[in-house]
Every structure is written in structure tokens, then in C-alpha cells.
Amino acid sequence: MIKTVDHAGAEGLVHIENLVKRYGSFVALDHLNLDVKEGEIFGLLGPNGSGKTTAINCMLALLKYDKGMIRIFGQEMAPDNYQVKKDMGIVLQNVAVFDELTVYENIDYFCGLYVKNKIRRKELVDEAIRFVGLEEHRKMRPRKLSGGLLRRLNIACGIAHRPKLIFMDEPTVAVDPQSRNRILEGIMELNRQGSTIIYTSHYMEEVEQICTRIAIMDHGRCIASGTKEQLTGMIKTGEKITIEGVALDEEQLRKIRGLPHVFQADYENGILRLQCTEAKHNLVRVLHCLEEQEIHFGRVFSEQPTLNDVFLHITGTQLRD
Amino acid sequence: MFHLVRYSIIWKVKNFNIFFWPFIFPIILGTLFYIAFGNVKEADFETIPAAVVEETKDSRVFLEFLEELQKNGTIQVERMEAREAEQALKEQKIEGILYAADTPYLKVNKNGLSQSVLQSILESYFDGKKTIENVMKNSPEKLGTALERMADHQNMVRQVSLGGSTTDGNASYFYALVATACLYGCFIGQGSARWLQANLSPLAARQCASSMNRTAMILTELLSSFLLHFLNVAVLLAYLRWVLGLDFQGRLPEMLLVILTGCVMGVSLGILVLSIGKWQEKIKIGIMLGITMTAGFLAGLMFAQMKYIVDQYAPVINRFNPAALIADAFYCINVYDDPSRYARDLLTLSVMSAAMLAVSVLVVRRVRYDSI
Numbered sequence: 139m140i141k142t143v144d145h146a147g148a149e150g151l152v153h154i155e156n157l158v159k160r161y162g163s164f165v166a167l168d169h170l171n172l173d174v175k176e177g178e179i180f181g182l183l184g185p186n187g188s189g190k191t192t193a194i195n196c197m198l199a200l201l202k203y204d205k206g207m208i209r210i211f212g213q214e215m216a217p218d219n220y221q222v223k224k225d226m227g228i229v230l231q232n233v234a235v236f237d238e239l240t241v242y243e244n245i246d247y248f249c250g251l252y253v254k255n256k257i258r259r260k261e262l263v264d265e266a267i268r269f270v271g272l273e274e275h276r277k278m279r280p281r282k283l284s285g286g287l288l289r290r291l292n293i294a295c296g297i298a299h300r301p302k303l304i305f306m307d308e309p310t311v312a313v314d315p316q317s318r319n320r321i322l323e324g325i326m327e328l329n330r331q332g333s334t335i336i337y338t339s340h341y342m343e344e345v346e347q348i349c350t351r352i353a354i355m356d357h358g359r360c361i362a363s364g365t366k367e368q369l370t371g372m373i374k375t376g377e378k379i380t381i382e383g384v385a386l387d388e389e390q391l392r393k394i395r396g397l398p399h400v401f402q403a404d405y406e407n408g409i410l411r412l413q414c415t416e417a418k419h420n421l422v423r424v425l426h427c428l429e430e431q432e433i434h435f436g437r438v439f440s441e442q443p444t445l446n447d448v449f450l451h452i453t454g455t456q457l458r459d
Numbered sequence: 460m461f462h463l464v465r466y467s468i469i470w471k472v473k474n475f476n477i478f479f480w481p482f483i484f485p486i487i488l489g490t491l492f493y494i495a496f497g498n499v500k501e502a503d504f505e506t507i508p509a510a511v512v513e514e515t516k517d518s519r520v521f522l523e524f525l526e527e528l529q530k531n532g533t534i535q536v537e538r539m540e541a542r543e544a545e546q547a548l549k550e551q552k553i554e555g556i557l558y559a560a561d562t563p564y565l566k567v568n569k570n571g572l573s574q575s576v577l578q579s580i581l582e583s584y585f586d587g588k589k590t591i592e593n594v595m596k597n598s599p600e601k602l603g604t605a606l607e608r609m610a611d612h613q614n615m616v617r618q619v620s621l622g623g624s625t626t627d628g629n630a631s632y633f634y635a636l637v638a639t640a641c642l643y644g645c646f647i648g649q650g651s652a653r654w655l656q657a658n659l660s661p662l663a664a665r666q667c668a669s670s671m672n673r674t675a676m677i678l679t680e681l682l683s684s685f686l687l688h689f690l691n692v693a694v695l696l697a698y699l700r701w702v703l704g705l706d707f708q709g710r711l712p713e714m715l716l717v718i719l720t721g722c723v724m725g726v727s728l729g730i731l732v733l734s735i736g737k738w739q740e741k742i743k744i745g746i747m748l749g750i751t752m753t754a755g756f757l758a759g760l761m762f763a764q765m766k767y768i769v770d771q772y773a774p775v776i777n778r779f780n781p782a783a784l785i786a787d788a789f790y791c792i793n794v795y796d797d798p799s800r801y802a803r804d805l806l807t808l809s810v811m812s813a814a815m816l817a818v819s820v821l822v823v824r825r826v827r828y829d830s831i
Contacts, residue, residue, distance in 0.1 A: 234660075236662065243469070
């Protein structure tokens with residue numbers, strides 16, 4: 139089932155049409171269609187093996203594909219389309235830096251692949267070092283850096299030349315929460331400065347936090363795309379309410395099930411779990427019902443629907459399965 | 460591009476694998492050879508017992524030549540009948556039989572230093588004979604002078620003993636060592652190619668996705684690898700010539716030209732092997748090790764006579780064996796003084812390098828990979 143809630147207008151900054159990539163009999167990308175608009179942080183969300191990295195590698199013209207078309211900045215992407223490549227930056231899933239060079243030298247080297255002018259390059263490298271917060275580590279070798287700092291160096295190497303389009307393939311894998319927050323803030327800042335970002339992750343919280351539009355991938359296909367609100371609005375589930383320490387008889391449970399917008403109510407071991415359709419004041423209505431029947435209760439939790447619910451709704455499996 | 464070449468050299472110098480094998484290892488090997496051959500050198504010039512069998516009555520010149528050598532103490536020749544000589548050879552009383560025929564020839568029953576000396580003596584005779592024939596053909600008026608010199612066999616033999624004009628019979632090992640060291644440049648080239656193939660490392664993927672032109676990328680890596688390796692082998696050469704005092708006493712510019720060409724060959728070989736085929740990197744490194752060791756072996760790195768054996772039985776192999784070509788070019792400078800052969804060796808190496816690079820560029824230039 140393919141669902142999409144955005145209506146494609148003019149061709150995006152990145153346009154992918156019917157992209158098919160096979161590894162032998164395994165279909166890694168199955169007629170993938172995507173459009174990334176200028177100025178977006180576009181999230182590619184999906185479980186491991188869903189085809190996110192394969193899609194990125196195809197967009198970078200590193201990988202052969204069997205069918206389809208990729209256009210970036212309105213031009214067909216090819217290994218020797220250097221005009222397009224000069225405005226692209228990449229931050230790969232695996233840290234790609236030289237162990238033999240210092241932090242400064244690494245960034246200078248990669249920036250030098252795009253920027254020939256020495257003075258301009260120095261400015262950009264200094265700026266990138268400040269941006270990722272590695273000022274105190276500029277003369278250190280990568281192996282002396284912690285995992286989080288290494289990831290920041292990896293990002294600096296990909297963005298120092300100020301690209302218009304940045305591909306970030308799971309840049310926060312194996313990173314501590316502090317570094318992760320710093321990286322995510324940095325990505326949003328890059329976007330504010332004018333870069334369009336394609337961001338892949340299997341962490342739905344990250345994607346929810348930073349992406350302006352999201353495509354959910356599974357088995358090489360885009361199963362849904364849109365803003366977070368559009369995606370969560372696609373499914374029946376609205377608010378999820380959990381009430382602990384509650385004792386109910388059959389009649390009381392029947393009354394709760396009969397409340398407006400409650401479409402599922404499970405009661406087990408003193409815990410009541412309710413799923414409501416999208417509507418306002420669900421929690422108030424439920425608590426009012428409990429009070430009316432003089433039912434005592436303990437802690438109460440309310441959760442808004444997540445992208446995981448969307449994924450679960452569409453595929454029948456958890457995003458992190 | 461200078462920026463990239465500079466960084467490319469820096470990271471290569473700091474990379475142990477890239478630095479050790481092409482640079483440190485040949486120096487260690489050269490030192491070990493030097494220590495090992497120290498005593499052998501003295502034993503080289505022990506008198507070698509041999510028999511001479513007259514197969515033609517018109518062999519006066521050859522017999523006189525051998526008698527002069529006998530006076531010199533290099534060999535001890537005894538005239539024998541064919542059957543008697545065969546028996547003596549079988550019983551290992553002599554090291555070989557020199558047949559004084561229309562075209563003299565040598566018979567031995569094993570390979571070794573003494574047999575090599577006898578072979579060299581025979582070759583020296585042919586060289587001298589050829590010289591006289593050339594003089595007769597081109598400058599008959601100088602025949603007298605030439606004959607006088609020919610008659611002075613002792614002088615001639617001293618100048619062209621063992622390996623030609625050198626007096627060190629082990630020099631061939633060191634020529635083969637330098638040749639193999641040049642080919643070890645393939646490990647630097649391999650490092651370069653690894654950095655050019657997106658499917659081999661994330662670093663390469665990052666570089667391949669950049670706006671750097673692929674051909675310029677290849678040239679950058681080639682240039683940095685070559686400069687570095689040329690320096691490696693130049694240091695090795697200086698070490699062999701000035702520190703160990705070995706027979707690399709020919710003209711230095713010509714020797715530098717040989718290692719320059721040899722280094723391009725080595726680096727090109729590495730880039731080619733890493734650029735073609737879909738084997739794993741470890742397999743490709745194994746292939747390179749196999750190629751360099753085989754080339755070195757056939758050029759005489761492990762067994763000096765191997766080069767002669769290949770030249771004798773399958774000369775075409777060493778016409779295209781890069782290690783043999785490099786070693787041969789060193790012979791041309793230090794031993795033969797043969798400019799045309801020297802030029803041919805370098806030309807062959809250059810053509811082979813150009814072909815390897817052309818294939819590499821074509822393979823890598825616009826490539827997309829099946830998987831990364």
C-alpha cells in the first residue's frame with residue numbers, strides 16, 4: 139500500500155522517478171519515487187535494510203541502478219556531472235576521515251576537493267570547525283577523538299564547502315545524547331542558513347524533531363510521505379491514554395468503551411489502555427467518566443500518535459523490528 | 460591539485476603499511492643481503508677445477524684464453540678426453556667441462572657459484588671474439604691493437620669477471636633488490652586506488668561523490684605515490700651505493716632514470732590491480748604480492764642464476780618482466796655499458812606503465828558500482 143499526502147507540483151531539487159535497484163534477486167529499491175523541495179530537511183525514515191542508504195548512494199551516482207531516473211538541480215545525475223556535485227555535500231553513515239591527518243587537515247583536505255582558493259578555504263575550514271565545536275581539537279588525530287566528536291568531524295568534512303544540498307546518512311549512529319543534540323541542532327542551523335538536507339535515520343524521534351517532510355520507507359518502497367502531522371493524520375489512531383492502578387468491572391469497562399472517539403479499550407492487571415480517534419479533550423472525557431462512576435485510579439499517561447504508529451498501521455510491524 | 464598531492468603524501472608517509480613495505484623493508488633486505496654475502500664474496504674467487512675437451516683442432520685461441528685464466532688462478536683447467544671428463548664431472552672432481560668446439564660450450568651437472576663463474580668465462584670469451592669480429596668488419600686497420608688486447612686475457616678477464624665489468628658476483632642480487640623495491644610501489648599505488656574506488660572504503664566513496672574530476676584524482680594519486688616512492692628507492696640506492704659501498708658505481712643520472720621509470724611501473728601496477736576485477740581487496744593484495752615476488756624471483760632476487768636461466772630458456776618472460784627489465788637496465792649501466800639495451804628496457808617499462816594507467820583510467824573514470 140503506497141500512501142502519499144503531498145501533492146507534487148513543480149519538480150523538486152531532487153527528483154527520483156521509478157528507481158529500481160536489485161542485488162541479484164533481492165529488490166533493494168522498488169520503484170521509488172521522491173521529490174525533495176528546496177529548503178527542506180527531508181527525512182528518509184525506515185528500518186535497517188529498508189533501502190535508505192541504497193537510495194542515497196544512487197543519488198550520489200555511486201551505485202548502479204536497474205531502472206528509473208534521478209535528477210538533481212534539474213540535471214540528470216551521473217558520476218561525471220561535476221557541476222551538480224560541486225553543490226552537494228555528503229555525510230556518510232561510516233566515518234570517512236583520514237586517521238593520519240589532524241582534524242584541521244582532514245577538513246582542509248575535503249574542502250579542497252571543492253574549493254581551490256586557499257584563503258577562502260581557510261575561512262571555510264575555520265567556520266566548519268567552529269560550527270561543529272571542534273576548536274579545541276583542531277590539531278588532534280581522529281583516533282584520539284570520542285565517538286561523538288568523531289561524528290562531528292565527519293559532518294564538518296561534508297559541509298565545510300557550504301553545499302546547497304547535503305546528504306546525511308544516519309549521522310548520529312552510536313553517538314551519546316549530548317553529541318546527538320548538538321548534531322541535530324547543527325543540522326537545523328545548516329537548514330536555516332539555506333541548505334536543503336536529505337536526512338536518513340531509523341530513529342523516528344530524530345526525524346520527527348528536525349524534518350520538515352518525511353518519507354517512510356519499507357522494503358525499498360516509499361510507503362508514505364508528508365509532514366509529521368500529515369502522516370499521523372493518515373491513521374485512525376489519535377491519542378493513546380494509559381491509566382494505571384484502576385479496578386474495573388465489566389459494566390464500568392462497557393461504559394468507557396461507549397465513550398465518544400474511544401475505538402479500543404483494553405483492561406489487564408489493573409491497567410487500562412485506550413486508543414482514541416483524533417479529537418480534542420479525549421483525556422478530559424475519560425477522566426470525567428471515571429469520576430462519575432467513583433472509580434479510583436493511579437498514574438495517567440497520554441501519548442500523541444508517532445511515526446511508529448503510522449509505520450505499524452501501514453505495514454503491521456514495528457518500525458524498529 | 461598541489462594541495463591534494465601534499466595531503467596525499469602526508470597521509471601516505473604516516474601510514475605504516477604504505478611506508479614500511481616499499482621503503483623500510485628493501486633497506487632491511489639489502490642490509491641482510493650485504494651481511495650474508497660478506498663471506499661468500501671471498502669464497503667466490505677460489506680456484507675452480509674444470510676440464511677442457513678438444514672437439515676441434517682449430518681451438519688454439521680458446522685454449523690460450525683458458526691458460527691465461529689458469530695463470531690468474533681463477534680456474535684450474537685440465538685437458539681430458541670426453542669420456543674421462545664426463546666421469547670426472549660425475550664424480551664431482553671438476554665443476555664443469557669446457558668443450559673447445561667451433562663454438563665452445565659448457566657442460567655442468569648442477570647450478571651454483573662455480574658453474575656461474577664458468578658460464579661467465581665462456582661469455583667473456585664470446586664477447587671478446589665478437590669484438591674482434593666487429594673490428595675486422597668495421598676497422599680492419601685496428602685489428603693489431605685489438606688482437607694485442609685480446610691476447611692479454613688476464614687484463615680482460617679481470618675487468619669482466621663474473622658479472623661483466625663488476626668484480627662483485629653478488630651485485631645481481633642487489634640489482635634485483637632495487638628492481639623489486641621499485642615494484643613494491645604497487646602497494647602505494649594500491650593505497651591510491653583504494654582511495655579512488657567508492658566500493659572499497661567510505662573515504663573513497665566520499666571522494667568519488669565530490670566534484671573532483673576523476674582523471675585529475677587519478678593523476679593526483681599517481682603523482683603523490685610516484686614522488687614518494689621515487690624518494691624511497693632513491694634513498695635505498697644511496698644506501699646501497701654510499702653506505703654499503705656496493706657496485707652501483709655507474710652514472711648516477713642514468714640510475715635515477717631507471718628507478719624513476721621503475722617506480723612509475725610499480726605504482727601503475729598497484730593502481731591497475733586495484734582498479735580491475737571484482738575480487739576482494741585482500742585477494743588483490745595477494746595478487747600484487749604474487750606478481751612482485753614472482754617478478755623478483757625471475758629477475759634473480761632469491762637465486763642470482765635464475766635471470767640467466769630464464770634468459771636462456773624463456774627469454775620472452777624477462778623481456779616483459781618489469782623486475783628483470785629494471786635489473787637489466789642496472790646491468791646496462793654498471794656492467795655492459797649497452798645504451799641501446801638500456802633504452803629498450805626503459806621504453807618497454809614506460810609503454811607497460813602507460814598501458815596500465817590507461818586501462819585504470821578507463822575503468823575508474825565513469826564507474827558506478829554494483830554494491831557499496
